[in-house]
Amino acid sequence: MRLGSVAGYAAAVIGALYAALSLYWGAGGTYWLDTVGGAVRDLAGRGGTSAVTVGLGAAALKLAASAVAFVLARTGGRLRWLLILAALIGFVLIVYGGVLVAVGALVLTGAMDPGTAIDRTALTWHVAVWDLWFLVWGVLFALATIAFRRRSPVVGSRV
Known part of the structure; x- marks a missing residue:
């Protein structure tokens, strides 16, 4: 199996696991809820x-x-619109996760003052797990998109 397929399937699994966790919490589950913090x-x-x-x-x-x-992953990235959508999703996830991990790490290390009281436990979990999860998910999207764009002829593209 090639890099694009592995990264695509891994991104699909990570997203499904994250969705299951959202459903669990939304349905009233409380396990790990204290690690999320805030609203x-x-x-x-x-x-x-x-x-x-x-x-x-x-x-x-x-x-x-x-x-x-x-x-x-299933189409091998042969559809132009799909590559564009995957690239956009990857970009958003990388920026979102990356900014939150970086800012959270700065606050946790004392390099940045949050200005208000923070829940250090929740912030630690965000930096090490929840926001990092978004970042890794975005990197997997980007890897799949780049690998498929380089390898496959894209339907709908101009030559």
Whole structure:
């Protein structure tokens, strides 16, 4: 199996796992919820329609991105629109995860003052797990997109 396929399938699995976690928290699950902190922890902890709606929305977005990664791996990146969409998703995930990991690490090391009290446990988990997960997911999307773009003729592209 080639790099693009491995990266695409890995991105699909990571996205599906992340979606399952969102569904779990949205449905009232509490395991690891204290590691998330902030508004998400508070909303999920209260439960109710809002928590379910947010959980379902987050899970739907993550599953949609996961499906894009799966289709990318299955088609070998031969569809121009799919490569563009995968590149966009990868870019957004890398920027989002990268910025949050970098800023969180700066706060945790004392190089940056957050200005308010922070939940160090939740921030540590974000830097080491949750936000890093987004960053790794984005890198996998980027690897798959680059590998397939280099290897495959793209349907719909101009020569």
